[in-house]
Amino acid sequence: MELICPAGTPASLEAAVEAGADAIYCGFRDETNARNFPGLNFSRDELKKSIAFAHRHGVKVLVAINTFARAGSFGLWQAAIDDAVAAGADALILADLATLDYAARRHPAQRLHVSVQAGAANPDAIRFYAESFGARRVVLPRVLNVMEIAAIVRESAVETEVFVFGGLCVMEEGRCSLSSYATGQSPNMNGVCSPASDVAYAERDGQVVSTLGGFTINSFGKGEPAGYPTLCKGRFATPKGSGYIFEEPVSLDAAVMLPALRDAGVTAFKIEGRQRGRAYIAGVVRSFRKILAAIDEGRSPPAADLAAMAEGQTSTVGAYRKGWR
């Protein structure tokens, strides 16, 4: 069982290495990766040095180039792929047919992983990526329960990786334009969802109202913490009543599912959060390391370790448990 940890900066990468990650994933400081946030990510030089640092500690580095290339500017994505390979990346995490095809042809020896943004949700789709591009691993979309994951593992020749902690998409990844409908910027094209540049908070009739692109996403009473207005986790009104019609403002915490996911044959567990600070990342990685060690030894996992990590948010095991749907 590999533990895959996020890094938004070289400092976070070092923190994750020291905390016990088996592999780190990160991206370049541009629109080629799906966490294209201001002040985040790696320059070419930083990536090279960080990969060298990780390798010295026996830790792998996976480079996410997982947005969909902009028509007419494919060179930017090609350069990202070439530079990541040259820097010694252990694998590239790709989503676009264009980038997968290019990487498979140009760098046939390079290990390729299918990004969660590709939305490969069944063995036939996974086979397509394996046969077409020689993909060695697929990051499964967060729409599957543990039994379905086990069935996929049984039938697939490639490794599987699943998210176990952090932000939770309730829509299938790579197939959501809610953000661009409200703001003009989307995960697929810009590497952002519900971007901070389009967020505003206002006081209205004693309520704090959060908006995204001018649309009210939530409204908070006195004493209620005003959370970030991620579009799919807002409160809305329907003829059947108002509330969190898609999902509550929860994050994913599948720590209790780790034994089941291991038994399902999952190769790697992934923590979301390249936008998070180094202290957070180090803390989460350490906690997961302890839990995995406990599972390995047949002890019950110390799940309390993670309670502090969710930052006051409630958490869910999401689609992994049947019934979420």
Place this chain on the structure above:
Amino acid sequence: MQLTLGPVLYHWTPERWREFYFRIADEAPVDTVVIGEAVCSKRTPFKQDHIPAVIERLEAAGKRVLHASLILVSLPRERRQTRELVQADEAEVEINDLTCLTGLTRKPFAVGPFVNVYNEAAAGFLAARGATRICLPPELPLPAIAVIAAAQPKVATEVFAFGKVPLAISARCYHARAHKLTKDNCRFVCEQDPDGMPVKTLDGAEFLSVNGVQTLSAGCASLLRDVPTLRHAGVASLRLSPQCCDMVAVARLFRDVVDERIDPGEAERRLGEIYPDVPFSNGFLYGAPGHVRMEVGGGSLGAMHRGPPVRGRMLS
């Protein structure tokens, strides 16, 4: 320029669904009609019995018929439905997920708007495997559309030109959730909203529509005024997505604009009479938020999908 009628995305009663296509066959000036269930595999059996008659009627009227695949394929029955679809010789397939490319024996095939084709290289990859028509993702801006159309002249480039915009797909059913049911025991409550369940913000602004596991916009995309711009960009086909309004009249208006028999601005005024009380939008085409309505040619061709949206020229 051709017109394609996209699949009915909502759960209409089987009779309504069949009658809709019979009338389309007899009266609508569209070249291609996409049938089948793309959204929810639980709905598929309802249509099954009517499909042969619908195909026959459409083909007798000279329409090219495509059969849409499911957008999200995760359950065993969904894999089975998808495999049967791509191996049947009933009609040409419009793939909405790359799952279809494993086991696809029928060629050529068409690519629906739910496959992520954002650039000329992805379009070329699919063209090399037999795609002859690609409906691009609705959020794609005009410059990208033009680049893809120019790079792949043998592929018919199609854009989503009318209808509430499909924005997301999920494993969770939001219709069932709103009715406090589970997806497995949903009682097909989505049938109660044949034009989608309205989702408003808490202060009453129209925002989204729920259609089972799918989320669409509340507003309706209309690229009617943008037809000359799209033609100039090399777009070969316009997709009209069925809503609860007179789709024959919608198709006639688009046909008249394509054939330059009516002024596009006047046509959109009439479109507002055919599908009243639903705001029109074309923001995606100009790199702006999808919900906004822009002046014709409202975005700078250089803007692509980066940078802030062009807010100064919004109409509403």
